[in-house]
Amino acid sequence: MPDTAMLQRLRDTLGEAGVLTDPERLAPYLVDHRDLVRGKAPAVLRPSSVAQVQAIMRLAAEYRVGIVPQAGNTSYCAGATPDASGGQFVLSLERLDKVREVDPLDAAISVDSGVILQRAQEAAAAAGLYLPLSLGSEGSCRIGGVIGTNAGGLSVLRYGMTRDLVLGLEVVLADGTLVSDMKKLRKNNTGYDIRQNFIGAEGTLGVVTGAVLKLIPVPLRRATAWVELAAGAPLPEMLALVRRESSDLVSSFEFITARSLALVAGADGRLKSGSGGVILVELSSSSQHLPIEELLEGVMGEVVEAGWAEDVIIAQTEAQRADMWRIRETIPEGEKHFGGSVKHDISVPLGRTVDFLAAGGAAVAAYDPALELSVYGHVGDGNLHYNVLVPPGEDRLAFTDRIGRELAPALYDIAIGMGGTFSAEHGVGRLKRGLLQHYADPGRYRVLRGIKGLFDPHGVMNPGAMVDPAEGLIAD
Numbered sequence: 001m002p003d004t005a006m007l008q009r010l011r012d013t014l015g016e017a018g019v020l021t022d023p024e025r026l027a028p029y030l031v032d033h034r035d036l037v038r039g040k041a042p043a044v045l046r047p048s049s050v051a052q053v054q055a056i057m058r059l060a061a062e063y064r065v066g067i068v069p070q071a072g073n074t075s076y077c078a079g080a081t082p083d084a085s086g087g088q089f090v091l092s093l094e095r096l097d098k099v100r101e102v103d104p105l106d107a108a109i110s111v112d113s114g115v116i117l118q119r120a121q122e123a124a125a126a127a128g129l130y131l132p133l134s135l136g137s138e139g140s141c142r143i144g145g146v147i148g149t150n151a152g153g154l155s156v157l158r159y160g161m162t163r164d165l166v167l168g169l170e171v172v173l174a175d176g177t178l179v180s181d182m183k184k185l186r187k188n189n190t191g192y193d194i195r196q197n198f199i200g201a202e203g204t205l206g207v208v209t210g211a212v213l214k215l216i217p218v219p220l221r222r223a224t225a226w227v228e229l230a231a232g233a234p235l236p237e238m239l240a241l242v243r244r245e246s247s248d249l250v251s252s253f254e255f256i257t258a259r260s261l262a263l264v265a266g267a268d269g270r271l272k273s274g275s276g277g278v279i280l281v282e283l284s285s286s287s288q289h290l291p292i293e294e295l296l297e298g299v300m301g302e303v304v305e306a307g308w309a310e311d312v313i314i315a316q317t318e319a320q321r322a323d324m325w326r327i328r329e330t331i332p333e334g335e336k337h338f339g340g341s342v343k344h345d346i347s348v349p350l351g352r353t354v355d356f357l358a359a360g361g362a363a364v365a366a367y368d369p370a371l372e373l374s375v376y377g378h379v380g381d382g383n384l385h386y387n388v389l390v391p392p393g394e395d396r397l398a399f400t401d402r403i404g405r406e407l408a409p410a411l412y413d414i415a416i417g418m419g420g421t422f423s424a425e426h427g428v429g430r431l432k433r434g435l436l437q438h439y440a441d442p443g444r445y446r447v448l449r450g451i452k453g454l455f456d457p458h459g460v461m462n463p464g465a466m467v468d469p470a471e472g473l474i475a476d
Ligand code: MLT
Pocket: 136, 153, 329, 332, 343, 377, 385
C-alpha cells in the first residue's frame, strides 16, 4: 500500500486538482474499455506539466510504487488498468492536452500526449495537412495511447502503423529522467533508435509526454467501392491486382462478413453482402488532376471480369461513401449491442488471409458448430478481427474466459503456424501477456525482458502489462 507520506507529497506537487481520491471520480479510470478487468488505486494522478510527470516518477522510484499510465483508456487488452491490489497509481495524461505546433513546411505536428486524436487531426487540417491515423476510437483515444499501443486502424496499408508516423518523442523515464527527442527530422543516424522502444510499449518503459507526428497532403479526392464478393474470392490476388492497377493508391482494403454486416443497425439495404462477404476499397489522392474515380471503375471492372465479385457499388456521393464507412466502423458497436464478442486480433502474411479464414472456420466448427463468428477487418494488412459472438443467454465474462482457454489457443496456433501473430494492432496489455510469453521466440523474449529491466529496474512502470516486471528486473 502506498505510504500516506507519499500521497501527501503528491498532493503538494500536483495540487488538489491533480490527485483524485473520491471513489466516484476514480471509478471510470479503474475499469478497462471492454469492461473485462477492474482494478483499484489509491488515487488517480493528473499532472498538468511534464515537470509534474517527472516529479511523480521520482516519487514512484523512491517509494517503489507502480504507476499505470492512462491516456484515453480505450485499450482492448487492459493495457491501462491497475491491478486489484490497490497499490498502483493511475497516471492520467488528460491534462497534458496542448497542440504545441503544426509546421506546414516540415509537414509535422507536435502535441502533448494527452491530446485526443481527433483534435490532432483537426489541428493538422486547419494547417492544410492531414494526419493519416484513422481509428474507430479517434474521438476519445489520446496520442499517448495511440503511441503506447502502436495503433493501426483503417489506412495502415497506405501510411503505416503509428510507429511509421512518429518523428520525435518526449518520454519521462522510470526514475524521472526526461528524454527529449522532439525532432522533426526525416533522417537522423545518430545511434540507437531509442524512440522506437517506447512505441508499442504500453507505458511499461516510460511515460510518453509528447510526440512529433508526420503529416501528409490532404487526400482531397477519394473513390470508394463496396465489393460484394463471390464465394471463394481470392483476397490476396485481388489485393495485389487493386494495388497494381491503381498505381498503389489504395488507402483502405477492408473485409466484412455477412454476419458482421447484419450486426450493424440501419445498414443501407442496398449495401448487401456477396456470398463471400464484402470488401470496402478506397483509393485516395491529394491531386485534383488524378482521375481516381475512373481508375477505380477500371480496376473494379477487372475484379468483376475475374469472377471475384457478384456486384460492385461505387459511391456516387459523399453521403453514400460516408454510409459505407459508417457500416464498417460501427461493427464493434453492433457486436457490443448483440451481447459482446470474444476478440481475436490476428494477422497473417498477406498471402494467407483466405487460408486463415478456412482453417479458423474449421477450428471453430470442430469446437462448437453452434458458435457464431463476426469476422471483419484490415485484410489489406493481413489483419482480421476474428471475433466469436457471445451466444444469447450466456454470461459474457464466463464465455470470454472459456473461449480464451479452450478455443483461442487453436486459433492462435493456426495464425502463428502461418507466420502470423496473436496481436496485430490491439496490443498485449494485461490480457495477452501470457500469450507473449508462450509464443515469443525465446531469444526475442529474453531481449524484451532485458529492455524492461534496463528502462525500469524497479518494476514501477505499468507493472502487470506486457512483460512481467518480476521477470525483467535487474538485481539491485
Ligand atoms: C476495428 O477495426 O474496428 C477495431 O480495431 C476492432 C474492434 O473494435 O474490435
